[in-house]
Amino acid sequence: MKVVISTLNAKYIHTCLALRCLKAYAEPDYQLEMAEYTIKDPAMNIVTSLFEKEPDVIGFSCYIWNIEETIQVVSMLKKIRPELTIVLGGPEVSYDTKYWMERVPEVDFIVMGEGEESFKHLLQEIEGEQKYHFLFGTAYRKDGEVVISPPRPKFNLNEMNSPYRFAEDLSELGKRITYFETSRGCPFSCQFCLSSIETGVRYFDMEKIKEDLLYLIDNGAKMIKFVDRTFNIKRDYALEIFDFLIKNHKGCQFQFEITADIMRPEVLDFLNKNAPKGLFRFEIGVQSTNDATNELVKRRQNFKKLQRTVTMVKEGGKIDQHLDLIAGLPEEDYTRFKQTFNDVFEMRPEELQLGFLKMLRGTGLRLRAEDHGYVYMDHAPYEMLKNNILSFSDISRIKRVEDVLEKYWNDHRMDHTIEYLVEHTFSTPFDFFQDFGDYWEKQGWSRIGHQLEDLFLRLHEFLLDIDTEHLSVIEGLMKYDYFLHQKHKPRKVWWEHTLSKKEHSSLLKSLAHAPSLAGPSFESLQASEKELHKHSVTELLDFSLSHYLQTGTFLKEPEYLIVYYHTQTKEKQVFHLPLSSAKIVEA
Template sequence: MKTVLVGINAKFIHPNLAIRYLYTYTKDEYDVDFIEFTIKEDVSEIVNKIYEYKPSLVGFSTYIWNIEIIKKVVVKLKELDDNIKILFGGPETSYDIEHWFSILPIDYLITGEGEYPFKALLHALENNLDLKHVPQLSYREKDNVLINKEEYVIDLNTLPSPYRLKRDNHNRQHQIQYIESSRGCPFKCSYCLASLEKRVRYFDRDYVKQEILYLMSQGAKTFKFLDRTFNLRKDNALDIFAFIIKNHREGCVFQFEITGELLDEDIIKYLNDHAPKGLIRFEIGIQSTNDYTNRLVNRIQNFAKLKRNILLIQAGGKIDLHLDLIAGLPKEDFQSFTKTFNDVFSLRPQELQLGFLKMLRGTKLREEAPLYKYKYHETAPYEIIENEDLSKDDVKLIHLAEDILEKYYNSHRFDQTLSYIIDRYYTHNNFQFFLEFGAFYQIRYPNLHHQPADLCIRLWDFIRYKELDENIIISLIKYDYLHKTKIKPKIFYEPIITPEERRRLYNHFITLYPNYNLDNLYRYALSEKLFINPLTYEEGEYYLIKLFLPHDKNCYIIKIS
């Protein structure tokens, strides 16, 4: 019996770890293989490639980001050959079991952790055994759907490594390496599927370390730990941090999801003292700073302590911070969300992700949706449309602000410009900038693609519309644009530096930096006059020189007395 496991990923860089666990746990005893696609691929092509394996059983790893395309693939695959049996697993289909059997021609569904139940299913099918003894399995029997409620909690340290497949090695440096050092979550946030997991269990620490060493030896650069709260146990976190600091290779980055207020100051001090800059990245889900809202979704958060820890991390200058917010939580109206955004944005993290509440199947909050008069999309990812405290128009405005946040803040294309604008003109309500610019952008440039130069022009247009100090802010936009560019770019502005000013500037520059010559500058540099020093915000006449030499992309700010 040929079994094919299918992962349909959001992007190529996101490999599916789940199907690798299933594959390595069963491949020595059963005829199992796996194949991966992305959600951008054509449905018919996916179906044809799966069919080339001549499978008897096809298993799909389901998530909110791929379930809609999986629905289409399953229907076409069954049309092609109704004898192929379909298995679902994964967080998206582990709840509302009858729903999936009622809308799709699936044959089997495994809920929760799948390694042992998957192997038990293969054993039962190959030996014509009764399926009622396969834990966590739901299946069709005549016109009924039978659900085995028995759960099997596997010893994590009996699982073969999913990280050492030779077929993956050629893609290591181009993909994110997803790592588990534990499974489970201790918290009960009512909007999150992790709240339904029973307890936290840990992999052997030495095993985790050896897998990291192996992956680095194969060229892996980017690692993301899937632990729900990596710093739940101080000893575990500190030991792995110390191991990574000691053994990392150049260019590696490790990301961890942590609970910020649980961070021990000893760990923060250790990382600030010993971690190379940029090696470690923390993702912290703040979600809301409204205490009442947090209580309603079973979150316990001490924002004052969390903020203090974040400031300690930032003072060290070693750890990049990715902070998360959720718009649409219960009793968080537009005014409250504005405060939440401003509370968190004031910390100026490297990245601020503004997400929208998703009413995930199986969660307590989805069951409570009528209580708060939620309306949400019926198809995945089940995003909120409105609730009793946040209107459709409110949600739309926040979406517009989120679009600007991604294009202009999280992209880091306009760091100096945005800091100046927000600190000077939007000090008391940072969110207002993103709201106003978002609404402006939607009216002027709806559904238009953008290159970096286009983003500059559109921000310049907004500055004129708001009648802000154009000379100063366009100087900052020019600096951000040229500073971040690695290849000599298309110029979106008419230079104001004159040929004579450029001649004086270059002659002055080579006296300051004798390693350069005039030929370098005239051939490989762009220069411009500015009315502010973009690094200090001191106003006056300054000059920018951006180099585009093959091995020198430096940017200089020069003041000529």
């Protein structure tokens, strides 16, 4: 019996841990072939690839991001191979299972919940006596009717063979994200999350975890993402793994989902002291800072302790943080969500993800949708469209905030500029992103592409249009940010140069003859006038950028900005020269 297990990942760089767990448990009794695609792949290409594998049984792992594309593939496969046995599994079909069996008649079986034991047992029955009424955690058809069996008891994690050691994965370890689990389950009951349905947390054996991590690291893994819902729920357990990775990482990076308000200060002190910069990345779900909203969705959160954790991590300078918000939670209207956004942005996370509530099948919030007047998409991803206090118009406006936030904050293309705007120009950070987002939509820019220069030009146009105060200062910061994000000396800029070609040449000539004027670091370049012309850019700002970067305050003292680009290392050095030294231009 030829068995293929497949899924459609969101991106090529992603991998599906579920397939590997099924394969690890089924072997050696059944040899499962894994076949991964992406939701961007044409359905015909996927069907052709799977058809050529000549499977007898094919199983698909289903999620909100791939269910509709998977259904299309399943329908085509069944038309060309009616005898093919098709099995679905995964979180998207584990709830409202009868609906899926009726909606997709081409599907023969659905495996609900944890699939390792159920899928292997199903294969045994398909190959054997086909007594499907003996199966737990499975839906099947009998005499034209859908039969849903009782759930299977929780899987003993210690019976799992390693899902991380397949030979076919080795060549891709350095190119794709490896998903890794040390536990299953979640101790919390957040009503918008599928993890709330399963009670209790179970852990894999620590020694097996370490052995598998070492195997992945030694074989070239570059990014390992831990999928544990609350990685730090057990302090000593998390600390042991952190310590192990610090000692054995070999350049691999690791991402964790943590609950920030229960993170102990001593753990953070340990990480700030011992973790190499960039080794770890934390994903923290804040979702809302409104206590009333959190209570309605059964989410326990101490925001002050969360702030303490985020602040300690940020001050440590070792770990990037990705903070999540959800717009559309119960009883959080537009104004209150604005406060949530500002509360969280105040902490200046490296990345702030603004998402929108998805009414996931099986969650308490979906079951009680009428209580809050939720209207949402009929098909995945089931995103909410409005509720009793948040209109569709409000949602549309917040989506504009999300768009500009992604382009101008999360991508860190102009950090100095955005920091100035949210601190000195607009009433709150949210107001900047909202006003700019509304302007962006009005100009029709959301329907066309953009290059890096376009982002600067569009922000500049917006600031001009609203008659922004201190625009010359903002322009200076924008120029500085633009230079910082070039790997090579830029061939063009988006503004008119403040120095003429003659002034630029005179400045570089003077610096070549008297490099100490720009400081010891510039002098150490030992660059000739020709090299300066080839590798450097200059601008005259009407304020002291160096003073602002050091103190956060402005000094109305014009200053030359000089950036030198190293061709070999792709690094750049920034130098500042007060205009009070302007006599050198005439030298």
